[in-house]
Amino acid sequence: MKLIIAIVQDDDAGDLIDVLNDEKFGVTKLATTGGFLKAGNTTLMIGVNKEDVDKVLGIIEKECKTREQLITSPSPVAGATGVYVPYDVEVEVGGANVFVIDVDKFLKI
Numbered sequence: 001m002k003l004i005i006a007i008v009q010d011d012d013a014g015d016l017i018d019v020l021n022d023e024k025f026g027v028t029k030l031a032t033t034g035g036f037l038k039a040g041n042t043t044l045m046i047g048v049n050k051e052d053v054d055k056v057l058g059i060i061e062k063e064c065k066t067r068e069q070l071i072t073s074p075s076p077v078a079g080a081t082g083v084y085v086p087y088d089v090e091v092e093v094g095g096a097n098v099f100v101i102d103v104d105k106f107l108k109i
């Protein structure tokens with residue numbers, strides 16, 4: 001068995017969970033926060049049989065869109081005057097960051 005941990009954007013999470021549930025995959029949704037943007041995102045834990053991993057990865061890839069996000073730098077830099085000046089940074093976020101982990105045991109007790 002494998003555990004798929006997928007960090008996705010909040011906007012994609014609802015539809016992704018619906019599709020996974022339609023395909024009879026169990027999903028646990030965690031409300032998480034990205035360490036860089038300090039913005040909310042969603043982490044899904046999906047336990048699957050080894051042979052279903054590629055199918056789930058395909059669904060995640062289809063449902064999760066890459067987006068450009070403009071942020072004001074969380075760590076403003078000091079200009080020549082010594083005044084701290086926030087600056088805008090454009091980052092590409094998503095589609096999904098995915099970890100696939102071996103599961104030793106899965107118990108429902």
Ligand code: 2BA
Pocket residue numbers: 007033034035036037038039041091092093094095096097
């Ligand atoms: P955040 O940490 O908030 O990162 C959001 C986006 O900001 C990243 O998108 C990336 O484009 C950019 N970014 C992150 N760290 C950066 C840095 N040090 N310098 C410049 N730009 C940076 P994604 O790569 O798609 O990541 C989306 C979210 O997935 C991340 O939110 C984080 O919550 C999670 N994530 C990404 N890589 C991870 C990893 N190796 N381990 C754990 N979580 C990860």
